[in-house]
Amino acid sequence: MNLVIHDLSEEEWSKVASKYEGWKVISDNGTIKPCIGCFGCWVKSPGECVIKDGYDQMGALIHHADEVLVISKYTYGGLSSFVKNIFDRSIGWVSPYFEVYEGEMHHKKRYPEDKPMSFIFRGAGLTEEERAKARGYVEAACRNFHAKIKSITFEELETMAQVGTQEVSETMEAGRLVMLNCSLRADNANSKKFMKRILPLLETEAEIVNLSSYLAHPEKLVELLLSAEKIVLGMPLYVDGVPSAPLRIMELLEKSGKAAGKKIYVVANMGLYESKQICHLLSIVKTWCEACGSEYCGGLAIGAGEMLKMMMRSENIDKGPSKNMAEGTKRIAAAINEGQAIEDIYADPFKFSRKMYIFCANASWPLDAKKNGLKKKDLFKQL
Numbered sequence: 610m611n612l613v614i615h616d617l618s619e620e621e622w623s624k625v626a627s628k629y630e631g632w633k634v635i636s637d638n639g640t641i642k643p644c645i646g647c648f649g650c651w652v653k654s655p656g657e658c659v660i661k662d663g664y665d666q667m668g669a670l671i672h673h674a675d676e677v678l679v680i681s682k683y684t685y686g687g688l689s690s691f692v693k694n695i696f697d698r699s700i701g702w703v704s705p706y707f708e709v710y711e712g713e714m715h716h717k718k719r720y721p722e723d724k725p726m727s728f729i730f731r732g733a734g735l736t737e738e739e740r741a742k743a744r745g746y747v748e749a750a751c752r753n754f755h756a757k758i759k760s761i762t763f764e765e766l767e768t769m770a771q772v773g774t775q776e777v778s779e780t781m782e783a784g785r786l787v788m789l790n791c792s793l794r795a796d797n798a799n800s801k802k803f804m805k806r807i808l809p810l811l812e813t814e815a816e817i818v819n820l821s822s823y824l825a826h827p828e829k830l831v832e833l834l835l836s837a838e839k840i841v842l843g844m845p846l847y848v849d850g851v852p853s854a855p856l857r858i859m860e861l862l863e864k865s866g867k868a869a870g871k872k873i874y875v876v877a878n879m880g881l882y883e884s885k886q887i888c889h890l891l892s893i894v895k896t897w898c899e900a901c902g903s904e905y906c907g908g909l910a911i912g913a914g915e916m917l918k919m920m921m922r923s924e925n926i927d928k929g930p931s932k933n934m935a936e937g938t939k940r941i942a943a944a945i946n947e948g949q950a951i952e953d954i955y956a957d958p959f960k961f962s963r964k965m966y967i968f969c970a971n972a973s974w975p976l977d978a979k980k981n982g983l984k985k986k987d988l989f990k991q992l
């Protein structure tokens with residue numbers, strides 16, 4: 610069985626469908642839900658997603674496919690929100706356990722294969738720089754998934770709907786700041802915990818808004834964000850990029866044609882150790898800013914977020930493993946106050962080795978499984 614994952618409209622698909630006769634096709638039927646970051650596909654029902662919407666078997670489908678083809682609209686140097694959602698919902702394909710792979714911290718495989726994957730990015734007038742961004746993203750995601758890249762190609766689409774020039778929204782209030790918690794873990798999100806440490810350092814009134822409250826009414830969130838001049842996006846790293854839920858909001862903001870003139874800051878955190886792995890997420894936000902006519906003002910990339918979140922309860926985060934992150938928090942808060950752009954800040958844990966982090970993280974998975982009535986061996990389940 611071959612597997613094709615695509616975001617084509619019905620009309621576009623009808624023109625190419627005959628090429629993929631006999632393939633298993635994953636496309637947008639309008640029912641897909643975004644990943645809620647629960648790790649259920651690792652510690653509740655290993656290998657399969659807990660959201661039963663017809664897209665819950667992605668890990669097993671990829672495993673059983675001889676090869677996988679991904680067709681996506683070129684979106685800010687990465688995948689479109691639908692295809693990215695499929696990637697986010699596929700992490701059960703790998704095991705929760707960590708190892709050092711190609712010099713970086715990554716997950717171990719659940720299945721033995723090196724799955725061949727091909728990618729077709731569709732876009733109008735894609736420059737060599739834009740193509741390089743997409744290649745860079747795919748290489749990172751495939752390293753993370755232990756997939757083997759068979760090919761990355763670009764399809765020139767002259768007829769693709771071009772988004773017109775961007776205007777400043779008439780509802781935008783000078784100085785208005787919105788902090789958006791993009792994690793669907795909502796109040797339990799690490800993203801929110803990190804943003805809460807920035808809040809008291811800010812000179813402007815701000816509240817942290819949960820994206821999860823707007824899933825049924827994304828247009829209301831778009832309206833709220835259009836009224837802000839400064840936006841802080843608090844994001845987890847999902848499959849080396851922006852999670853599908855905030856990516857969808859970013860697409861809608863661009864489509865509104867009114868997202869110009871804003872100052873955008875990012876506070877991103879991740880489960881793996883090396884904060885450098887957040888570079889593609891930051892690049893995607895930066896490219897989105899360019900598409901919208903807004904200013905990318907810098908990001909704080911926090912490595913080992915799943916450990917550092919535990920330190921956010923402490924009065925003093927300036928000492929110990931959170932020291933670099935605490936310094937980054939002060940620098941980004943000062944930039945937000947001044948409305949200045951800064952270089953991206955990469956904050957790895959301070960004086961806490963990667964080896965120790967991997968040891969502690971690997972020890973935590975059987976404990977999580979036990980809470981769900983599973984045994985350690987269940988974590989290795991293959992479907």
Ligand SMILES: Cc1cc2nc3c(=O)[nH]c(=O)nc-3n(C[C@H](O)[C@H](O)[C@H](O)COP(=O)(O)O)c2cc1C
Pocket residue numbers: 644645646647648697698700753792793794797798799800801844845846847848849850878879880881882886914915
């Ligand atoms: C679907 C999914 C994909 C993820 N992909 C990555 C990844 O590529 N690299 C990484 O370091 N962590 C990854 N993580 C881990 C999250 O970034 C990490 O758990 C983060 O602390 C969650 O932040 P939050 O509580 O704000 O959602 C992933 C988590 C999920 C649920």
